[in-house]
Structure formats: structure tokens, C-alpha cells
Amino acid sequence: xxxxxxxxxxxxxxxxxxxxxxxxxxxxxxxxxxxxxxxxxxxxxxxxxxxxxxxxxxxxxxxxxxxxxxxxxxxxxxxxxxxxxxxxxxxxxxxxxxxxxxxxxxxxxxxxxxxxxxxxxxxxxxxxxxxxxxxxxxxxxxxxxxxxxxxxxxxxxxxxxxxxxxxxxxxxxxxxxxxxxxx
Numbered sequence: 001x002x003x004x005x006x007x008x009x010x011x012x013x014x015x016x017x018x019x020x021x022x023x024x025x026x027x028x029x030x031x032x033x034x035x036x037x038x039x040x041x042x043x044x045x046x047x048x049x050x051x052x053x054x055x056x057x058x059x060x061x062x063x064x065x066x067x068x069x070x071x072x073x074x075x076x077x078x079x080x081x082x083x084x085x086x087x088x089x090x091x092x093x094x095x096x097x098x099x100x101x102x103x104x105x106x107x108x109x110x111x112x113x114x115x116x117x118x119x120x121x122x123x124x125x126x127x128x129x130x131x132x133x134x135x136x137x138x139x140x141x142x143x144x145x146x147x148x149x150x151x152x153x154x155x156x157x158x159x160x161x162x163x164x165x166x167x168x169x170x171x172x173x174x175x176x177x178x179x180x181x182x183x
Contacts, residue, residue, distance in 0.1 A: 002097060003090025010087045011094040014075050015102070023069055028099055030065070030072035035092025037064055047085065054080065105135035108154025111143040111162075116150075128152055128159065 003011075018027040037043050046052050046060060058080060065073045079085050100106060110116060110124060121138055129136040132155055143151070149162035160166075 002094045003087065006084065007087045007090045007094050010075075010079070010084065011091060011098055014071070014091075015095065015098045017071055017075075019102075021071060023071060024099065024102075026069045027072050028095060030068040031092055031095045033068075034065070034072075034076070034088065038088060038092075047088070057085070100137070103135060105137055106132070106155045107137050107139075108152060109139045109141050111141050111146060111151040111153070113142070113144060113146040113148060115142055116140045124150070124152065128154055131159075132157075 002008075014027065014031075015024070018024045038047070043064070047057060058077070061076055061080065062073075065076050068076075076088070079087050096107075108128070110121065116124070121140060125136040125138045128138075134155070136154055138152070138154070147163040149164075149166065151162050151165065152159040160169075
């Protein structure tokens with residue numbers, strides 16, 4: 001669970017209200033934007049600093065969330081009013097996981113020696129999705145140490161289609177194969 005039980009409860013409440021209002025995608029966009037803003041050290045410093053006055057935080061947050069959906073703006077205001085502003089630290093990741101869960105999807109990444117084309121990524125996502133029975137959303141990470149092939153990390157599993165992984169599998173198979181008895 002990302003962010004603990006308090007973050008989970010608030011995330012579930014926000015997701016539920018957004019679902020009821022048909023605004024999940026808009027709110028998700030707001031949450032992603034907010035997550036990006038909070039990644040800036042200067043924003044996080046004043047927002048999470050107990051020395052900064054509540055009204056100063058409210059003013060700065062109003063500027064930050066001015067273009068957001070009213071539900072998202074009200075949610076951020078509620079967190080501030082309830083002294084739960086810390087929920088914002090993990091809200092992006094928690095909301096993303098809840099959104100994925102609602103779609104029956106999982107996120108993962110593909111390590112490859114070179115950047116993969118969008119078509120390759122789609123093919124791989126469909127193939128892995130068929131194996132695990134879920135929609136798979138993949139991101140590509142270039143790992144220069146891979147000679148060839150790919151390694152896929154999804155749903156807590158490693159699927160190794162790299163040259164190194166295949167050679168290691170072949171080595172294990174050869175070592176575990178009993179030799180015929182000689183007479």
C-alpha cells in the first residue's frame with residue numbers, strides 16, 4: 001500500500017467521487033500535474049514545512065490548483081483543512097494504482113539495449129497481457145548492459161527474454177540434465 005492507510009482512504013474517497021461524477025480522467029490528470037509540481041523541491045519545501053502559515057499554503061495551493069477540476073481543488077483544500085496535507089506526497093502513485101485496478105490493468109517496464117518502437121512496445125504489452133490475464137501498460141528503459149532481447153518487469157514478476165537470461169537458462173538446463181550412464 002502506497003502512503004499508508006490514511007493515503008489509501010483519501011485516495012479511495014477521491015476516486016469514488018470522481019467515478020460518480022464521471023471525472024476520473026480529468027481528476028487523474030490533475031493529480032498527475034500536482035505530483036509533477038510536488039516533485040519540484042521549492043514547492044514541496046513550502047507546502048510540507050510546518051513553519052509556513054496555513055493561509056500562505058492555502059494561497060499558494062489556490063494558484064497551483066486554479067485550473068483543476070472543482071473536485072480536485074476541493075479535495076486539496078480538505079486535506080489542508082484536516083491537517084492531512086502529507087497525503088499529497090503519495091497521492092499520485094496511489095491514485096494511479098487505483099485507476100489501474102479499476103481497469104484491470106498493471107504497469108510495468110521493459111529493459112532493452114535500445115529504445116523500442118511504439119509498435120514493439122504494443123506487441124510486447126499484448127503478449128505479456130495475454131500471459132497474465134490483464135491489460136499491461138509498459139514503459140521502456142534502455143539498459144546498455146543487455147546484449148540483446150528484453151527483460152520485462154510487471155506485476156511483481158520478471159520475464160527475461162534477454163540473451164543473457166536465455167543463456168543462463170540454457171546453462172541451468174544443461175547442468176540439471178542427467179548424463180547417460182556409461183558401461
